[in-house]
């Protein structure tokens with residue numbers, strides 16, 4: 001019996017990350033909705049067969065209830081599981097998933113240090129900016145933070161594989177969100193509780209700071225979720241302008257989020273989702289090459305089926321085979337194999353997409369597939385006899 005521990009540990013971490021992430025984001029969406037929907041600090045709701053009557057106390061109630069529920073472990077475990085997963089897939093697996101020698105020649109240690117520096121740097125920059133006067137102006141703050149993240153995405157894409165760049169932007173945003181809970185929101189709430197227990201009036205600035213960070217988290221949620229699912233979509237992370245695509249979709253998500261935030265307060269404005277949807281479609285057209293003329297590029301050169309097979313044998317078969325030879329690859333990834341001509345034909349459009357257009361395959365590009373070879377493979381796939 002052979003156990004693929006890396007795969008099983010990865011599964012457990014990913015599962016945990018998803019569950020804790022849902023618990024965290026779910027409760028935070030709920031509280032944003034609740035806060036916006038209160039009328040005279042009260043709200044009635046029905047759920048699961050019971051009626052609920054909620055009441056908000058602006059700074060805090062006159063005396064502390066014995067049993068107060070804190071929402072924090074959901075956030076902490078989302079970060080812990082996420083960080084372990086990042087370490088397993090992108091740091092332990094740096095050679096395959098993080099480093100792209102065509103972009104920058106790094107050894108795994110350097111790549112990991114750079115990745116960690118971006119994550120820590122993101123929080124330091126964000127937290128410092130919050131504490132300046134700019135932090136008081138939500139719109140201006142939002143624009144600067146958005147540009148800073150877009151710049152980081154651009155820089156990361158010069159250093160790492162597209163996938164590695166995306167996940168690091170996601171880790172930067174996610175870390176800021178959890179650090180907001182850990183370093184600001186919860187400590188401030190603790191101070192409020194302590195003041196109340198001591199019979200003093202809590203400082204309203206503590207609540208205001210926590211509110212600012214919560215508001216930021218609210219708008220960062222949709223982009224971070226997009227990044228977490230983006231590794232299923234090579235048309236996003238694999239695009240040469242992947243950082244621009246990420247900026248476009250994040251901007252679209254701002255309009256969607258804003259729609260719901262306003263709607264909870266009774267202000268329904270369909271311009272927001274309309275603009276968000278138009279942005280989404282523009283990103284789709286851009287990513288598909290409509291604007292840069294690469295869609296459907298063809299080449300006149302003759303390439304035989306035998307050459308196609310040989311290119312695939314050299315660059316793909318270590319993994320995409322019934323009997324993979326690549327270390328750590330117990331079976332063909334996603335069950336996709338290119339052993340026979342039948343299989344190659346069946347997968348031809350996807351082979352072309354990943355190896356010729358997006359170029360994120362061969363994963364890790366260990367045998368240095370050249371531009372010339374990619375072009376040849378693309379032309380050959382187009383000419384395969386049906």
Ligand code: HEC
Pocket residue numbers: 096312315316317318319320326329333334336347350351352354355361362363364369
């Ligand atoms: C080092 C291992 C490795 C090599 C070499 C490799 N791949 Fe992959 N490939 C993977 C892994 C892992 C996945 C699954 C993750 C993903 O889709 O990104 C994958 C997924 C794919 C998919 C997506 C299948 C689907 O159903 O979505 C295609 C297509 C693909 N590879 C094509 C290629 C081609 C073409 C080559 C050679 C030019 C190649 N791969 C070389 C590891 C490899």
